[in-house]
Amino acid sequence: MDSIIFDLDGTLWDSRETVVMAWNKAIEQNDKIDHTLTKQHLKETMGLQMHEIMQKLFPNLNAEMHTEIIQSCGEIEGEYISERGGVLYENLEDVLKALAEKYKLYIVSNCQEGYIEAFYEYHELEKYFEDFENPGRTGLSKGENIKLIMERNGLKDPVYVGDTAGDRKAAKDAGIPFVYAKYGFGEVEDYDYAIEKFDDLLEIF
Template sequence: MDSIIFDLDGTLWDSSDVVVVGWNNVLSNYQGLVSAVTKEDLQGIMGLQVYEAGRKLFPNIDEDTQQRILRECCEVECLCLAKQGGRLYEGLEEVLKALSVKYKLFIVSNCQAGYIEAFYEYHQLQKYFIDYENPGRTGLSKGENIKLVMERNHLSSPVYVGDTEGDMKAACFAGIPFVYASYGFGEVSSYDYVIDRLDGLLGLFDE
């Protein structure tokens, strides 16, 4: 194994406390059309692309309006996260520092452009990662973005770490092993490895 590609939400951090405030500030401008969202609502769409999130959160309005509202929400959430950050999972920087000595590290998330950058800007963790990708920049699925990162960085044997069924399917699409972060937001039907806390990655591949 030469590298580890990470999901972001539910794997490296939980941004929902900050994001729910920003989203509800936007949604308050659409009273009568949509309702306020909860942290649980947001955690339920983690890992979905924006158009999928719109259909799940606002099924009773037309798709154009869904996407307009979500674009506003996404812009606000990136601004908020760049200023306030999110809740990093315990020991994140120590784990990344140790892993980066042995492996090349990457992020592939189903987020909008600017989201991973906000994670980097506030928490200053970009020094541990070589590259990142998301559908906001490429328009591709998570599996396709994993393959894109693999190809442009000449990775021969990466693994993907994530917390949802979509993450598992993306790793399968890319043809690489999947590490299930069971402490995250989702459940999965299968996995190659499982960790119940982030530092479970340390030594996992030495077994």
């Protein structure tokens, strides 16, 4: 193994408290949306791409309206994340520091452009990662973005760490082993390794 590629939400941190505030701020002026989002709403969409999230959260709106909401949510979300951050999982930085001494680390997340950068900015964790990718920047699926990271950085034997069935599928599509973060948001039945907490990565690798 030469590298570890991480999912972000539900794997490295929980940003739902901040994100739900940002998204509610973005949709409060829309007279076609008559409900407030909760952390549970966000949990149910983890692992999906933005257009899929819009279809799930706002099924009564058309694609054009979804695009407008994605843009407004993304702008406010970036500001909120940069100002407030999220909840890092226990001992996250210590584990990343130890792993980075042996392996190259990367992030591939189904998020909008600017989200991973905001994660880096608030928590000052960019120094542990070599590169990152997301569909907000490429328009590609998570599996395709994993392969893009592998090609761009010359990775020969990486693993992917994530917490949802979508993460498992992405790793399979990229042809690499999957580490299931059981403490995250999803339920996964098929995996190569599993961790109960982030520290467990040090025992596996």
